[in-house]
Amino acid sequence: MQWRPIHRWLGMLAGALALVIGVTGLILAFFPVRDTWRAVPAEPGLPVAVLAQRATERIAGIEEIRRLPSGEIVVYSFDGGQARASRIDPANGQVLGDYQASAVERWVRNLHRSFMLDDPGRLVAAGVALAMLLLTFSGILMLARRLGGWRHLASGRIRGTPAQRIHGISGRILALVLALSSLTALYMSATTFSLIQADSATDPDVMSVPGDQPDRTVGSLPLLRALSTDGLRKLSFPAADDPEDVWHVVTDAGDGWIDRRSGHVLSWQPASTARAFYDWVYALHTGQGLWAWALVLGLAGLCLPVFWVSGFLIWRQGRARVPRLADNSPARRADTLIFVASEGGTTWGFAKALHDALARNGHRVHTAPLEQFQVTESVRQVFILAATYGDGQAPAHAARALDRIVGQKAGGVPVSVLGFGDRQFPAFCGYAEALDRALRTAGWPLTMPLECIHQQSVQQFARWGAALSEALGETLTLEYVPRVPETFTLELAERQDYAGGPAGPAAILRLRWRDSGLLARLLGRGMPRFRAGDLVGIVPPGSPVPRYYSLASGFRDGFLEICVRRMPDGVCSGFLHGLKPGDRIQAFIKPNPGFTLETSRRPVVLIGAGTGVAPLAGFIRGNVRKAPMFLYFGARNPDEDFYFGAVIRRWLEEGRLTALRTAFSRIKDGGGYVQDALRRDADRLRTLVSKGAVLRICGSRPMATGVAEALNEILGPLGLDVRRLRERGRYAEDIF
């Protein structure tokens, strides 16, 4: 089932109306809270007869006494040609003031349930409720998929852009409330339009037996003495001018009719199940008499605009990333096919680069979504560019593509798979791997072995392109130009240079931004907030491709700090190393939400080597609350590449860092590599992890592999490993 487009369109169309229902619902939720706060309720167990007696002693011409869901007692009377409704104190019958149903509440409620349009409006509102139910249902399905299965639904960490996170987190919290609100709304609509009978009972034909006896006083009526005010809804007094009229009492348990002279119960009708059910539905939908629940309902109402806006942003972000293909050959005549499976649309950008490069070489290229996989006669080459979604699954649009591919007879045309993913996720490129496996099992040949591109790395994609040119025997230039977000200007404040050993010199660069002013910030044009562990994208002069560096500082530190190694022939690192204080660069922030640290009291284990210590240093710098933090740092030589060495020692003294373990690989008795330092500290690491420690690893790929191996050994006795920690969001890597 293709839930995504349903969710999207239903959300956008019905969502606009749901905004009205949400905001009005939020306002309406306020009334039960206010009513309960204002009510003077009867003491528990107060007999209805006593309450009515107290009221008659104070108020003349009573026609009806009502107990509102809030517990408030209202007396309706008609005396001296004047109809009154009074709030009374049930303890003594004293009038507290006039009762007036709120006109604002009535107005807002009519907007809420019918858009002020009576029956047509009610039908629209019911339609919105149905849409909300479908949205909740499809949303939960999509969230479960995104988190990698139902078992992760309640606890899995929701990753992604802020809009995606807000949408997912609020959805997870409020899905049940929204579903309940929609269901109860539909039930109430169904009773309004007589599709369901809420209460079919008709009143019995009863009357007071005529006679000369005077009326019984209300205080002496046996049924009313037996009934408690707790369950009272209303008590209608017999009309003064109708000798046959009767007492009529309505309670949660049922209705009773009483003879005005004898006091005998003429009839008792227990409340029907249908009525009791309707009453529950009504209370659950309105929160009347349940003030705490009303607050929850109000929160759900508030969330509807949040859902709508964040959902709209998610859609816009996804759409903006799908490029237009100018010269897409028809599939029938194409010699090269490119199939794309993309969740957010980024993979389409890579597909376009490949498409353009092949088309420039005279190929007739047809690019299509993966679910259209079909190899025609004329085709000589097939490429599949596939992103992975959640726990190794297909992007939504390609959900059935794998079945389709497996279902087709394998041909002799080579089909190569290029995967896209993020190593932060447990199933990095899991879907591309599944595709590749399925193709090979089916017997399709290949031109290029499976390759997985990490975090949309332009460099890795270019390397793949170079290998492809060689395999195809033609010159192919892949020009993937990532969309560079709006940049801001940074100015170099100071730099600290390190010799860095044989790998080349490195420098810690501290950059500052100019305060953009309040207005720019309100318009969203100011310096974006960033956190240690996020990435800064820097576009060097003469290259359209940004390079990313991990941030060693947060926005609150007031500066932006990175640690850059000078790469041989590095365009960007060379440019940065040439900067002098006062020089300016253009940059933008790329959030790295899987890696940045959430504030908590959990212990944190930081493991890094070389310049990889930068984001870890940023975490320690930001640890003003002094949560336990442990740093394992591997370098070559303390004199050459112990980056942030001095300031790390200061943080240790200040308590921002609890302990430091170093390993220097190029000096005698230096302690080897960082994974050796981990092994030496195995006991402590086990203790920390069993206490719920969070781990962050930053450095080169070989280092990360070595660290994961060492940790798997160390954590084995606990029955834990890196994969499981990663699934729980406790283990994240930043690898370069």
Next chain:
Amino acid sequence: MKTVSIAALLAATTLAIPALAQSRTVTLSTTLKNYGGDGAYLAVYLTDAKGAYAGTLWVAGGKAKYYKHLSEWNRLSSGDAARLDGVTGASVGEGRTLKVTADLADALFDAGYEIHVDAAVEDMRDSPSEIRVPLTLAGAGKPVGGKRFIHSFTYQAQ
């Protein structure tokens, strides 16, 4: 203006009227107060000299789930399967006037019959028999006031 023929209506009751020739067209006007609430549900009906239900002239308000709030009419008319046939309309907003006509047999006038109006408004007190006036030729055209929702009620016979 809504019109209803009471002859057809009364055929179901004990008081069968033989021909329309002996009937009058009666215009019933119910003007509501500004009571500060949503549209009112109204039931206009007749009872005979013994106080028994004799027929429904008009029901304003279309949602059956609220009819229990027109309690007296709902109770008295519960045996009349055709009580709503051709005599329902929209609820009446505050301050507005409901005008309906009915063809009533001459024999119903000055014979102990009474016109009742039950009124009910959401979240307000139910008002059964808020209007209760004898059906007489002399009483025609004389406005009667209600207690809670009805400002005045008149009927004109032709």
